[in-house]
Amino acid sequence: MRKEDTTSNVLVYVELADGAPVKAGLEALTPAHMLTEKNGGDVIAAVLGKGISDAAGLVAAAGADRVITVDSEELAEYDLDAYADILRQIIEKEKPDVVLLGGTGDGKDLAPKLAAIFDAAAAADVTDIKVDGEDAVFVTTEYSGAIYSDVLIEEARPGIATTRSGAFKKPECESRGSVEAADLKVSDGVVKTKVIDTVKEITEAVNLEDAEIIVSGGRGMGSKENFGLVEELAKILGGEVGATRPAIEDGWITKNHQIGQSGKVVAPKLYIAAGVSGAVQHLSGITGSDYIVAINKDEDAPIFSVANVGIVGDAMKVLPVMIEEIRKIREG
Ligand SMILES: Cc1cc2nc3c(=O)[nH]c(=O)nc-3n(C[C@H](O)[C@H](O)[C@H](O)COP(=O)(O)OP(=O)(O)OC[C@H]3O[C@@H](n4cnc5c(N)ncnc54)[C@H](O)[C@@H]3O)c2cc1C
16 A cells, blocks of 8 residues: 555454453554644554454543454464454555554564555554654664654554553543444455464463553562562562563573563553662563662662662662561551
8 A cells, every 4th residue: 555545543462361461562552643633544453363352442431543353163262373364454444544452462462464465564562752844753763762653654654563561551531432243254265374272381380461550579689588578478469570681591480580681571550679789680570660679789780771669779778678467567
């Protein structure tokens, strides 16, 4: 498609997990509104799967002007070819200028595939969006957030982008969009693979991306036993446990708790970091946090440059006091 063939609509693919919209998908509605507020058009959400009416209602209430659902057995499980083919059909009909996807595994899978289908271009890991005339300019980060780039997709349409988890807040919306069921089928011959067996990894469920409170521990915790203080504080606060790469390499906690460049990108309301130096590879995963509390015995530790509250001290002394005080408040 060329620019002149498109409308000012923005299409957002809102991924579902366990029948509910994922946070990153809902967050992508916010930059979509930033574009339609400037250029007009509707924010259209695409919701795909099987038995998705409740989820579609949640997306409509969360800020989409229109929600297009495709509810079918052949979409019960995520399949790249099938999902991309359905999104292609929606894009060809609605002709959005921009397509946004939350930066989840599926979003990062679909964005380049859609770009290839439309001979268009995709920007990855977008942290902000600007408008240049009628064009969207996608702000992306390079080198773990050390450099910001403005990416303008000049001609090919739609302009496709994945948004970074936590970079945008979910829209606060009072109006409710419409839900439209589309009777679309996956085209013959499109699906090239067949899933013959699925083996679920036996790991504890860790939902760091959606967590409102995260307590993280780094190498400064010193041992697996001491790391238990991080887990205890997270538990008493009703939060999740995060970790730096060294804490994982030392075997104090499993890899699915890793936060940072090669781990998860998080955006909690409260992030507590204990014994974490604040290396750029860790900071790149936490800058979307609303409020950061850092405990480090080195007053020059880089983590203090991003912390709202810094406690210079021994985490093994500070954490037990915090646990005790919070326990008193909880029980009091
Ligand atoms: C390609 C690449 C990808 C990477 N990806 C990631 C990633 O995803 N996530 C990640 O975390 N790292 C990642 N890293 C590693 C990163 O560079 C750092 O090495 C790491 O984040 C440092 O972890 P840390 O803060 O736990 O340890 P350190 O840097 O060793 O810091 C330990 C801190 O604890 C403090 N401390 C020591 N004792 C105490 C005490 N008793 N009380 C309080 N404070 C104390 C020290 O003052 C120090 O500041 C990556 C590196 C590379 C090259």
